[in-house]
Amino acid sequence: xxxxxxxxxxxxxxxxxxxxxxxxxxxxxxxxxxxxxxxxxxxxxxxxxxxxxxxxxxxxxxxxxxxxxxxxxxxxxxxxxxxxxxxxxxxxxxxxxxxxxxxxxxxxxxxxxxxxxxxxxxxxxxxxxxxxxxxxxxxxxxxxxxxxxxxxxxxxxxxxxxxxxxxxxxxxxxxxxxxxxxxxxxxxxxxxxxxxxxxxxxxxxxxxxxxxxxxxxxxxxxxxxxxxxxxxxxxxxxxxxxxxxxxxxxxxxxxxxxxxxxxxxxxxxxxxxxxxxxxxxxxxxxxxxxxxxxxxxxxxxxxxxxxxxxxxxxxxxxxxxxxxxxxxxxxxxxxxxxxxxxxxxxxxxxxxxxxxxxxxxxxxxxxxxxxxxxxxxxxxxxxxxxxxxxxxxxxxxxxxxxxxxxxxxxxxxxxxxxxxxxxxxxxxxxxxxxxxxxxxxxxxxxxxxxxxxxxxxxxxxxxxxxxxxxxxxxxxxxxxxxxxxxxxxxxxxxxxxxxxxxxxxxxxxxxxxxxxxxxxxxxxxxxxxxxxxxxxxxxxxxxxxxxxxxxxxxxxxxxxxxxxxxxxxxxxxxxxxxxxxx
Amino acid sequence: xxxxxxxxxxxxxxxxxxxxxxxxxxxxxxxxxxxxxxxxxxxxxxxxxxxxxxxxxxxxxxxxxxxxxxxxxxxxxxxxxxxxxxxxxxxxxxxxxxxxxxxxxxxxxxxxxxxxxxxxxxxxxxxxxxxxxxxxxxxxxxxxxxxxxxxxxxxxxxxxxxxxxxxxxxxxxxxxxxxxxxxxxxxxxxxxxxxxxxxxxxxxxxxxxxxxxxxxxxxxxxxxxxxxxxxxxxxxxxxxxxxxxxxxxxxxxxxxxxxxxxxxxxxxxxxxxxxxxxxxxxxxxxxxxxxxxxxxxxxxxxxxxxxxxxxxxxxxxxxxxxxxxxxxxxx
Numbered sequence: 057x058x059x060x061x062x063x064x065x066x067x068x069x070x071x072x073x074x075x076x077x078x079x080x081x082x083x084x085x086x087x088x089x090x091x092x093x094x095x096x097x098x099x100x101x102x103x104x105x106x107x108x109x110x111x112x113x114x115x116x117x118x119x120x121x122x123x124x125x126x127x128x129x130x131x132x133x134x135x136x137x138x139x140x141x142x143x144x145x146x147x148x149x150x151x152x153x154x155x156x157x158x159x160x161x162x163x164x165x166x167x168x169x170x171x172x173x174x175x176x177x178x179x180x181x182x183x184x185x186x187x188x189x190x191x192x193x194x195x196x197x198x199x200x201x202x203x204x205x206x207x208x209x210x211x212x213x214x215x216x217x218x219x220x221x222x223x224x225x226x227x228x229x230x231x232x233x234x235x236x237x238x239x240x241x242x243x244x245x246x247x248x249x250x251x252x253x254x255x256x257x258x259x260x261x262x263x264x265x266x267x268x269x270x271x272x273x274x275x276x277x278x279x280x281x282x283x284x285x286x287x288x289x290x291x292x293x294x295x296x297x298x299x300x301x302x303x304x305x306x307x308x309x310x311x312x313x314x315x316x317x318x319x320x321x322x323x324x325x326x327x328x329x330x331x332x333x334x335x336x337x338x339x340x341x342x343x344x345x346x347x348x349x350x351x352x353x354x355x356x357x358x359x360x361x362x363x364x365x366x367x368x369x370x371x372x373x374x375x376x377x378x379x380x381x382x383x384x385x386x387x388x389x390x391x392x393x394x395x396x397x398x399x400x401x402x403x404x405x406x407x408x409x410x411x412x413x414x415x416x417x418x419x420x421x422x423x424x425x426x427x428x429x430x431x432x433x434x435x436x437x438x439x440x441x442x443x444x445x446x447x448x449x450x451x452x453x454x455x456x457x458x459x460x461x462x463x464x465x466x467x468x469x470x471x472x473x474x475x476x477x478x479x480x481x482x483x484x485x486x487x488x489x490x491x492x493x494x495x496x497x498x499x500x501x502x503x504x505x506x507x508x509x510x511x512x513x514x515x516x517x518x519x520x521x522x523x524x525x526x527x528x529x530x531x532x533x534x535x536x537x538x539x540x541x542x543x544x545x546x547x548x549x550x551x552x553x554x555x556x557x558x559x560x561x562x563x564x565x566x567x568x569x570x571x572x573x574x575x576x577x578x579x580x581x582x583x584x585x586x587x588x589x590x591x592x593x594x595x596x597x598x599x600x601x602x603x604x605x606x607x608x609x610x611x612x613x614x615x616x617x618x619x620x621x622x623x624x625x626x627x628x629x630x631x632x633x634x635x636x637x638x
Numbered sequence: 639x640x641x642x643x644x645x646x647x648x649x650x651x652x653x654x655x656x657x658x659x660x661x662x663x664x665x666x667x668x669x670x671x672x673x674x675x676x677x678x679x680x681x682x683x684x685x686x687x688x689x690x691x692x693x694x695x696x697x698x699x700x701x702x703x704x705x706x707x708x709x710x711x712x713x714x715x716x717x718x719x720x721x722x723x724x725x726x727x728x729x730x731x732x733x734x735x736x737x738x739x740x741x742x743x744x745x746x747x748x749x750x751x752x753x754x755x756x757x758x759x760x761x762x763x764x765x766x767x768x769x770x771x772x773x774x775x776x777x778x779x780x781x782x783x784x785x786x787x788x789x790x791x792x793x794x795x796x797x798x799x800x801x802x803x804x805x806x807x808x809x810x811x812x813x814x815x816x817x818x819x820x821x822x823x824x825x826x827x828x829x830x831x832x833x834x835x836x837x838x839x840x841x842x843x844x845x846x847x848x849x850x851x852x853x854x855x856x857x858x859x860x861x862x863x864x865x866x867x868x869x870x871x872x873x874x875x876x877x878x879x880x881x882x883x884x885x886x887x888x889x890x891x892x893x894x895x896x897x898x899x900x901x902x903x904x905x906x907x908x909x910x911x912x913x914x915x916x917x918x919x920x921x922x923x924x925x926x927x928x929x930x931x932x933x934x935x936x937x938x939x940x941x942x943x944x945x946x947x948x949x950x951x952x953x954x955x956x957x958x959x960x961x962x963x964x965x966x967x968x969x
Binding site for chain 2: 084096099101102103104106107147154157158160161162163165167170171172175193196197200201204205207208216239268269270301302304351360387388391392393503508510516552553554556558559560561562579
């Protein structure tokens with residue numbers, strides 16, 4: 057088989073909000089002289105960003121809302137349990153308002169007040185209303201605006217449904233991506249001067265997850281395998297309101313608009329856990345509160361799935377308000393559960409939702425070559441797959457969309473400059489590396505193994521659901537590490553039953569499962585190494601935050617003997633750590 | 639109810655015994671004595687044994703379900719990732735699969751266990767993960783917003799993730815087919831290249847005369863509630879392609895721009911922030927544009943997001959009529 061080789065100036069991997077924003081800004085910054093490839097494993101407009109519901113944070117009207125960029129920064133840092141790098145947080149808060157306006161100019165139909173101004177709603181952990189929204193389909197509207205916008209940019213060529221299997225690096229420098237075109241079944245080498253990784257998170261390593269099936273952390277796994285460092289991988293956010301039994305997200309905006317959480321006795325139990333913010337405390341605190349209630353026997357049990365849950369109560373909200381601001385909540389509960397949110401209580405429990413950790417980048421989104429010091433040549437990372445880090449140990453709702461937009465612009469602009477520079481596409485190295493990868497893929501499809509990849513995936517998800525959930529234990533984390541090791545060695549012996557070349561989803565799934573398994577192992581090891589509780593990482597044996605010893609980022613790198621863990625300091629300049637009470 | 643084999647023995651014994659008794663009485667004088675006695679004894683034992691077995695089967699309420707042996711049964715709970723062996727009953731899915739080698743459709747039956755919350759996508763994924771990994775389909779968000787899983791379920795174009803298994807069952811079966819309004823790729827997967835091209839052809843995207851001002855985004859473009867309401871209903875399109883599958887015109891004339899693209903042309907035309915003016919409108923003022931629409935309305939009926947493409951196209955026609963009228967007045 058002859059491999060196809062495609063040459064570009066820039067290749068953007070991933071078509072979510074971060075990826076498409078970077079591509080657009082790269083073209084805007086460069087003029088039409090650059091050739092940009094946007095490579096996506098799904099149809100570009102179907103990336104998981106469409107599922108973002110609640111909104112995008114940004115201080116639009118400081119005087120009217122009694123808000124300030126500084127307050128946004130403080131809320132974010134406090135929400136992160138002081139693990140966020142504060143210069144990055146300032147950058148986010150400063151630039152977010154501009155990006156909301158930018159998306160408005162691309163056509164997003166923001167909800168507005170009577171006077172035509174963009175409406176902002178309250179959100180978890182935010183002191184004042186500062187989350188702009190388009191009903192509860194904010195991510196969807198942003199994605200549609202971006203996709204329609206990108207069709208106007210002729211320099212960007214979209215490759216729908218190409219799954220990338222390897223990030224090719226030659227002596228610390230990016231040279232290309234190796235991919236399989238799902239529709240043709242052919243293997244393709246994308247060569248480019250520079251690359252943006254924007255492949256999103258890996259919340260699907262858990263079985264009970266809010267995210268799309270496509271959130272398998274491919275880009276992070278590719279970087280890890282290429283020897284690049286990952287940061288803060290132990291911090292996985294559990295969204296308090298994942299719908300029973302599927303895990304579908306019920307937006308935090310429901311609570312932002314006034315919904316209550318109730319246990320089996322009908323009590324608003326958040327009183328006991330966050331007296332002042334109640335349901336609008338940050339997600340890690342609400343998720344722990346729900347699990348504590350369930351463990352105290354004040355939960356309910358779903359007959360079909362066996363899952364225990366508590367209730368989200370919207371019955372006291374005006375039905376018209378639900379239609380205008382939360383139409384998707386109504387749509388989902390009616391279609392999936394035959395429930396009417398105006399009359400019935402909605403069964404929910406915490407579900408894995410967002411991964412704060414990711415590829416270690418500096419404040420400009422450049423991927424680092426090691427724990428500190430030099431950056432890797434020609435590689436940037438944006439969005440959930442990157443760890444800048446603005447979210448620290450716990451992300452505040454609606455900060456993720458602003459992160460994608462803000463760093464989309466920063467990275468897009470920087471990469472255009474890089475691609476215009478004197479770099480040349482490295483021809484030979486990329487071809488050799490790609491040929492190696494081609495052999496690996498061919499071997500994967502043709503070998504006769506004995507393990508079913510789906511079986512391995514289910515075992516991985518069940519293990520993590522049980523051992524690395526909202527509350528962790530030392531023994532549980534140890535078990536997870538051991539189990540992941542076992543599953544990895546079983547994965548080496550998988551077989552792919554589908555021998556067809558056209559749209560081979562069996563092969564795609566096997567590759568994704570391999571990626572998830574790799575990351576699950578890193579998550580378990582980083583979690584076991586952090587002997588404190590901070591943000592989303594809560595260990596029963598170490599219930600306190602320990603700033604003296606653990607105020608530092610975890611860096612995980614691949615080595616011959618497994619994951620090598622080291623630590624780098626957190627950048628603190630404005631806000632000194634204090635006790636986190638809501 | 640089908641008679642079991644025990645019951646057949648029971649009936650045979652009940653009829654056989656009087657016959658043997660009759661022979662026994664009339665053969666007292668003859669030489670058949672020994673043989674008829676043995677037969678009578680056997681029949682009496684049979685009557686007792688099979689009678690008891692048959693009785694037990696009728697009253698124990700045990701009805702062994704008959705399944706074709708070649709179809710394995712798997713459990714597909716709504717939360718398909720878990721393996722909780724909860725409640726549920728078995729459902730038969732008949733999947734029409736497009737074979738890429740032979741370019742033929744092949745139908746295959748699968749049995750899955752489903753509960754009251756199982757969706758068609760959940761059932762298909764259970765088949766894929768437990769039974770037949772070669773089954774190709776497109777899916778992602780499973781919450782009706784990414785637009786991946788459009789297919790034809792019991793004759794109706796729908797999103798598999800939003801369709802409950804028991805709501806769509808008919809004659810105890812669910813028929814799942816790919817969307818025939820798009821070129822077939824494999825199994826349930828269809829090709830969207832033409833579809834995306836049509837979408838791009840109508841100039842979707844917010845156009846501003848001053849591009850630099852648009853991207854600098856210094857000031858928001860304020861909009862009133864009334865201005866938003868003009869385009870908002872048409873902005874919910876998730877590009878799933880179901881309307882194209884339902885449209886009788888596209889299926890007869892592949893060059894017709896189709897309800898999805900045209901509704902999106904209207905979405906941007908009606909947005910007060912857009913400044914493309916008449917260009918977008920005149921580009922679709924053709925027989926393969928708005929005038930191709932015969933107002934069958936099937937597109938609006940199948941749209942899972944409540945977009946009304948049929949109405950959008952009629953509004954576009956109205957806009958064009960208005961232009962002609964003003965042109966004549968001025969000319």
